[in-house]
Amino acid sequence: MAKLILKKAIPGKPGISGASLDRIKRLLLGQRLNDGLIFKIFTYIMLVSISVLYLSPLFYMLSTSFKDISDLIDPAVHWIPRVLKVENYTDAIKGLYYFKALGHTLFMSVSAAVLQMFSCALTGYAFARLHIPYKNVLFVIVLLTFIIPTQTMAIPLFVLFSNLGWLNSPLPFIVPALFAQGIKGALFIIIFRQFFSTLPKEMEESARMDGAGALRTYWKIMLPLAKPAMLIVFLFSFVWHWNTYFEAALYLKNETFLAMSMQMDFMQGRLNDLTVSKDALVAGQFDMNEPIKMAGALLIVLPPLVLYMFAQRYFVEGIERTGLVE
Amino acid sequence: MSGLNEGTPTNKMSLKEHARQKRAQSARSALTGYMFLLPWFIGVLCFMAYPMIYSLYLSFHKLEVSPDGNGLLYTFVGWDNFKYAFLRDNVFPIEMFNFWRETILIIPVTVLFALIVAILLNQKFRGRMIFRAIFFLPVIFATGKVLMELFAQGQGDLPFAEQYDLTKIIYDTFPPALAEPMVGVLNKIILVLWYSGVQVIIFLAAFKTISPSTYEAAQIDGVTPWESFWKITFPAIVPFIFLNLIYTLVDLSTYSFNPIVNHILSNMINLKTGYGYASALGWIYFVIIFLLVALLARVSASLNQRKG
Numbered sequence: 001m002a003k004l005i006l007k008k009a010i011p012g013k014p015g016i017s018g019a020s021l022d023r024i025k026r027l028l029l030g031q032r033l034n035d036g037l038i039f040k041i042f043t044y045i046m047l048v049s050i051s052v053l054y055l056s057p058l059f060y061m062l063s064t065s066f067k068d069i070s071d072l073i074d075p076a077v078h079w080i081p082r083v084l085k086v087e088n089y090t091d092a093i094k095g096l097y098y099f100k101a102l103g104h105t106l107f108m109s110v111s112a113a114v115l116q117m118f119s120c121a122l123t124g125y126a127f128a129r130l131h132i133p134y135k136n137v138l139f140v141i142v143l144l145t146f147i148i149p150t151q152t153m154a155i156p157l158f159v160l161f162s163n164l165g166w167l168n169s170p171l172p173f174i175v176p177a178l179f180a181q182g183i184k185g186a187l188f189i190i191i192f193r194q195f196f197s198t199l200p201k202e203m204e205e206s207a208r209m210d211g212a213g214a215l216r217t218y219w220k221i222m223l224p225l226a227k228p229a230m231l232i233v234f235l236f237s238f239v240w241h242w243n244t245y246f247e248a249a250l251y252l253k254n255e256t257f258l259a260m261s262m263q264m265d266f267m268q269g270r271l272n273d274l275t276v277s278k279d280a281l282v283a284g285q286f287d288m289n290e291p292i293k294m295a296g297a298l299l300i301v302l303p304p305l306v307l308y309m310f311a312q313r314y315f316v317e318g319i320e321r322t323g324l325v326e
Numbered sequence: 327m328s329g330l331n332e333g334t335p336t337n338k339m340s341l342k343e344h345a346r347q348k349r350a351q352s353a354r355s356a357l358t359g360y361m362f363l364l365p366w367f368i369g370v371l372c373f374m375a376y377p378m379i380y381s382l383y384l385s386f387h388k389l390e391v392s393p394d395g396n397g398l399l400y401t402f403v404g405w406d407n408f409k410y411a412f413l414r415d416n417v418f419p420i421e422m423f424n425f426w427r428e429t430i431l432i433i434p435v436t437v438l439f440a441l442i443v444a445i446l447l448n449q450k451f452r453g454r455m456i457f458r459a460i461f462f463l464p465v466i467f468a469t470g471k472v473l474m475e476l477f478a479q480g481q482g483d484l485p486f487a488e489q490y491d492l493t494k495i496i497y498d499t500f501p502p503a504l505a506e507p508m509v510g511v512l513n514k515i516i517l518v519l520w521y522s523g524v525q526v527i528i529f530l531a532a533f534k535t536i537s538p539s540t541y542e543a544a545q546i547d548g549v550t551p552w553e554s555f556w557k558i559t560f561p562a563i564v565p566f567i568f569l570n571l572i573y574t575l576v577d578l579s580t581y582s583f584n585p586i587v588n589h590i591l592s593n594m595i596n597l598k599t600g601y602g603y604a605s606a607l608g609w610i611y612f613v614i615i616f617l618l619v620a621l622l623a624r625v626s627a628s629l630n631q632r633k634g
Contacts, residue, residue, distance in 0.1 A: 179369025
C-alpha cells in the first residue's frame with residue numbers, strides 16, 4: 001500500500017505545494033483509511049474479482065446449456081452460442097423426470113423447511129427465554145447434535161426408517177423436521193436462541209401482566225417479531241433439503257419418490273431407454289453431451305435460485321437485523 | 327421493607343407462604359419450559375439418542391444375515407472392528423491422515439478468507455447490496471451435486487493459477503515440506519471459496535455487535551484505522567473467529583463428498599465388513615471431530631478468561 005501511494009502521489013506530481021499534496025493524499029487515503037480512493041478501488045477490485053469467480057459457473061451453465069455440438073467444439077464460440085438450441089432443455093426435462101421430481105422435491109423441501117422453522121423457533125425460544133432447570137446441560141446436547149456427523153448415525157437411521165416402512169417416501173425428511181431435528185436442525189435452534197435473546201424482556205413481561213399465557217405470549221408477541229430469523233431459517237432449510245444428496249441417496253432407493261439432487265445421475269440411463277423405445281434399436285445409446293447436462297444442472301438449481309432472487313433483499317437485511325450472533 | 331417487619335410471627339408465616347408459592351410458581355414455569363422443549367426432546371430421543379446408542383452397539387458387533395435368510399445375526403466382537411480399522415484396513419488410516427492434514431490447513435484459510443470478505447462487505451460503498459447478494463450465493467449452491475459437476479469440469483478453478491503455473495512457482499520458492507500442503511490447499515481453493523458463505527454471515531453479524539460510537543471515540547482520540555482494527559474490532563471478533571473455525575470444521579467434515587464419508591458408505595454395503603464395521607468407522611470419525619471441536623472451544627474459553 002505504502003509503495004502505491006509513493007508512486008502515485010509524489011513522483012507523479014512533482015511541482016505541487018504542500019497543501020494540495022495534502023489534499024491529494026486525503027483524497028487517495030481518506031480520513032479514516034476506509035473512505036479513501038485507494039481503499040475504495042482496492043475494495044472494488046477484490047469484490048469484483050471474487051464475484052466473477054462466484055458467478056462464472058452460473059454463466060457457464062447458462063451459456064453452455066444453449067449450445068449445440070458445433071458451438072461446443074468451435075473455440076471461437078466462447079460465451080454466446082450462435083444458435084439457441086432449446087432441445088437441450090426438452091431432453092434434460094425428459095431425462096430428469098423433471099416435473100415429477102420438481103413436485104416431489106418441492107413438497108419435501110417446503111414442508112420440511114416450514115416444520116423446521118416452527119419447531120426450531122419454539123425450541124430456540126425456550127432455550128433463550130424460559131425458566132428451565134438444567135438448561136445448560138440440555139443446550140450442550142443441542143451443540144453435540146450439531147457436531148455429530150450424519151454419517152455416524154446413517155446406519156441406525158436407515159434401519160429405523162426401513163423398519164417403519166418410510167424408505168422411498170418423504171417421511172425421513174419431514175418427521176424429524178417436525179421434532180426440531182433433521183438437516184442442520186441444531187444450527188437453526190442456535191440461530192433462534194440467539195435471536196430471541198436479543199429481544200427486550202419488557203415485551204413478554206407486559207404481555208404476561210395482561211394475562212397472556214406462555215404459549216399465547218410466544219405465538220402472538222414473540223414469534224411475529226422473529227420474522228427475519230424465520231426467513232433465514234426457512235431459506236437455509238429449504239435450500240439444504242433441496243440440495244441434500246447423502247440422505248436422499250440413503251433413503252430413496254427407487255422411483256416412487258424423486259429427490260431432485262439425485263436425478264442428474266439417472267439422466268443418461270433414462271435417455272438411453274427413451275432412444276430404444278423410439279427407434280427400436282438394440283443398443284440405445286443416447287448422445288449425452290455437455291450442453292444437455294448443463295441444461296439439466298440449471299433446471300435443478302433453478303427453483304432455489306428463483307427463491308433466492310425474490311427473498312434476497314429480505315435475506316440480506318435479515319442477517320443484519322437478526323443479530324445472528326451476540 | 328423486610329427490616330421493618332422482621333420478627334413478627336404473622337410475617338414469618340407469610341414469608342414461608344411466600345417461599346412456598348414461589349416454589350410452586352417456579353415449578354409451574356419449569357413445567358411450561360419443558361412443555362416448550364417437548365417436541366425437541368422427542369426428536370432428540372428418536373433421531374439422535376436412539377441412533378447413537380444403536381450405532382455404538384453395532385460398532386462392537388459383526389452383523390450377518392442369519393442363515394434362515396430373514397433377520398440379522400449379531401455377534402459380539404469387542405474392539406475388533408476398531409482394531410481392524412487401524413491395523414488391517416489399508417485405506418482408512420491413510421485417507422484419514424490425508425483428509426485431516428489438508429482440512430487442518432483449509433480451515434484457517436477459509437476463516438481468514440471469510441474475514442477479509444466480511445471486512446470488505448462491511449464497508450460503505452455503492453452497490454453494496456448487489457455484492458452482498460452475490461456473496462451469499464455460495465450458501466445457496468455449495469451443498470449441491472450440481473456444483474460438484476461444474477467443478478469436475480474445471481469451473482471454479484482460479485483462472486490465474488493455471489495461467490501462471492502457480493504450483494511450479496510454489497515448489498520453486500518454498501521447501502517441499504511447506505510447498506506440498508500449500509499446493510494441496512491451492513487445489514482445494516474451491517472449498518475455501520464456496521464453503522465460506524455462512525462464515526461471512528457470522529462475521530458480518532459479529533461486526534454489528536460493536537457499537538459505532540466506540541470507533542468514533544477512538545477516531546477523536548486520533549487512533550489510526552489500522553490501530554482501531556487491532557484494538558477494537560479484532561478483540562471483539564475473536565470469539566467469532568473460534569465459532570467460525572468450529573463451524574468450518576463441522577461443515578467440511580460432514581459434507582457429502584468427502585473421501586472418509588464415501589469410505590464409510592462403501593464399507594456399509596460391503597458384505598465382508600458390513601454395518602458393524604461401518605459404524606465403528608463412523609464413531610472413530612466422530613471422536614476425532616469431537617476432540618478437535620473440544621480443543622478449539624477450550625482455547626477460545628481460556629482466551630476469554632484471560633481477557634476478563
